[in-house]
Amino acid sequence: MNQYETIYEKIKDADLVLIGIGKELSQKKDIEQEQEKKERIHLFNQLYDVIGNKNYFLITTNTDDCIYDSKFEADKIVAPCGSNFRWQCKAACCKDIWDKKIEKCPHCQGEVVQNIWKNQPYVEEGYLKQWSVYTRWLQQTVNKKLVILELGENFETPSVMRWPFEKITYINEKAYFVRVGEKFSQLTEEISNKNRAVSIAMNSKVFIENLKSIVK
Ligand SMILES: [Zn+2]
Structure with a gap:
């Protein structure tokens, strides 16, 4: 099995999927061309198709609201950065x-x-209500087969995704963590030693496209 097949098998086998969408997948300019936005929505929809009908939650550090135009459901998204x-x-x-x-x-x-x-x-009142939905969702991941996909996050706000994802992976023996990013895909030693985490040094847009391409 290649890397994508392995990850897709993990997703299919998972009870829950946690998705983190980072800066690499954010709007790049103040004013975005309609076409660029369409492409990003399409990309998120490709990811949605990979996740299928899994019980998922999506957290993003982006503030462009683009994810809400995709197939991902608003009540399963939290955007704590506003x-x-x-x-x-x-x-x-x-x-x-x-x-x-x-x-x-x-x-x-x-x-x-x-x-x-x-x-x-x-x-912070803009996201706190949804944050409590998220933390309740996280509670049910304990001891469950959880796949975490962290896509394109940097180090601007590591306490939102990076650190908590590492901690969850460390604690939950059934967790499988995939960290993708062109520049910041490194894992901490505690996590990489566990054999339940992979680092993929690749632009997360390309990663999603490649992953989608193997889904029938
Ligand atoms: Zn005032």
């Missing part, structure tokens, strides 16, 4: 989050900025 399409008070004087840009904060009359973690202080 959204480029939601707005908050720059000073975070209130927990309010707005779906469109307003001129100024109605409470302090201050500036309004995108509700993303890069804008500190970050109003």
Whole structure:
């Protein structure tokens, strides 16, 4: 079996699949061409087709909301780094989050900025409800056959995906972890010694396409 066949067999055999979508698969420019966006949605749909009807959850550190235009279901997605399409008070004087840009904060009359973690202080209320759905989902992975696919994550916010995924893999003897990325696919020693984790130094877009190509 080649690498992709092995991974696909693991997915088919898994009880649960946890997917992490990182920066490599994010919108690259402030204004994205329609075509580029279409291609990314298509890519996510290819991944969805690979996952099939598995019990999955998807976490992304991206803030472009593109994943919500794919076949992945919104109630099985969490985006803790926020959204480029939601707005908050720059000073975070209130927990309010707005779906469109307003001129100024109605409470302090201050500036309004995108509700993303890069804008500190970050109003976290935008994702917390879904975060609790995610943590409940994670609880049921204990002792289950879990496949974790981490695709294209870097080191900007390692506490969101990288570190927790490593920890889950370390603890759950039935977990199988696949870390893909052009630059940052390295695994910690504790994990790579366990034989339940693979590092694939490849652009995650190419990885998804290759993986999809073996699915009938
Ligand atoms: Zn304010």
